Amino acid sequence: MDNIVRRELWEEWRAEAFKRFKEDILIGYADEDIVDLIEEVFRSPHCFTTSSCSGRITAIDAPYPWLREGSEVLFKKHSPMTPDELATLINTPVLTRLWIVVSGPILHVVTDSVDEALKLLKTMRAEGFKHSGVISMSSSGVVVEVISGVWLSLLIRDRNALLIKTSSLTHLNNLINQALGDAKKRLARLKKLFFEKRVCWD
C-alpha cells in the first residue's frame, strides 16, 4: 500500500514524544514496570509510543466505571494492593458507587507506514491482544492501540451500602492481586514480542 506517512513529520512527532517520556521519568511520573519496553520501542526504526500503562489497579467513585464525567479516582497503583489499602478504601465514603478496576497493559504505538501498522496489528491480535486496533492515521503516523481483554470492574459499595461481605475481604484482595498478576503476565508477553521477536524491526 502507498504510504501516507511523511517521514519528517513522523520523526518530528517521535522527537516530541521522546522528550515527554524523558520528562515523565525525571518527575517520577513514569510507570516503572514499562520503562524498558518503551525505550526498546523507541530504539526500533519504524515505531514509537505516545502513551502506555503496564497494568494497574484503580478505585473510582462513579455511577459506572466507563464514565469519565462525574467520576473521581480515589486510588491508583501499578503494583499489588495491600490488605490495609483495601480496608481503608472500602470504608471511604463515596458520592455514587465505589468500583475497583484492574486493567491490563496498554500501548499506543505510532508506526511510520500503514503496512507496518497492519503487520503490528496482526501480530498483536494473534498473540492475545485481541482488542487492538488502528485508532488514527495521518501524515504524521499511524496509531495502533495495543490492548488485551484484561479488565475487571468490581463493585464494592453503592452510596452507603457495602455490597461485598466483610468476611470476603481477604478473598477479594487476593483476587485483585491475582488479576493484576495476569495483567503483568500480558506485559511480559509484550516485552518478549518487542525484545525477542523484534516486532517493529523489519
Next chain:
Amino acid sequence: MDNIVRRELWEEWRAEAFKRFKEDILIGYADEDIVDLIEEVFRSPHCFTTSSCSGRITAIDAPYPWLREGSEVLFKKHSPMTPDELATLINTPVLTRLWIVVSGPILHVVTDSVDEALKLLKTMRAEGFKHSGVISMSSSGVVVEVISGVWLSLLIRDRNALLIKTSSLTHLNNLINQALGDAKKRLARLKKLFFEKRVCWD
C-alpha cells in the same frame, strides 16, 4: 489515500454476509434489538456488517471474564434480567468463578475504502464509541470495530463462596438492568448516527 479494496471482492463478501444475516433471522438467532440497524447499514453504499451485538447480560463460569478457554456461558440475554433469573443464577454451582457481565453494543463494519473507514472511525470515536478501531484491512474490505466502553464484570461467587450479600440482590438486579439500559442508550445513539446522520452514505 489510494484504495486497497477491490470493489468486486467487497461486494462478494457483502453478499455472503447478507445471506448469513438473513439466515440468522430465519432460525431466530438474530439479536432483534439491532436488526433494523443492520438492515440500514446494508442499505448504505459503502458499508456492511459482519457481526453485531445490541448490548447484553451474560453469566460465565471462568477464572476471569476475559478468558475463553476453560470458561462456560451459563446465561445470555439481550433484555433485562428478572429477579427470578438472578436468584436461580446465584445458586448455580460453578467450577471456578461466577461473573455477570454487562456489555454495550458492538458492530463490525466493513467499508469499501480506507478513507471511508477512517471517516467512520473518527465519527464513532467522537460520538463516545471511544474503543473503536480498524481491526483488519485487505482487498476485500476494511473492518472497523465500533465499540463503547460500556462493560461491567460483577463477581458473584468464587467456587462455593457467595461474595455478594444476599440482602443486596435486589440492589444488584437493578444495577445490572440499569447498566443494560445504558448499553441500549448507546445502541440508540448508534442508530441515530446511521439513520439520521447518514454515516456511511457519502
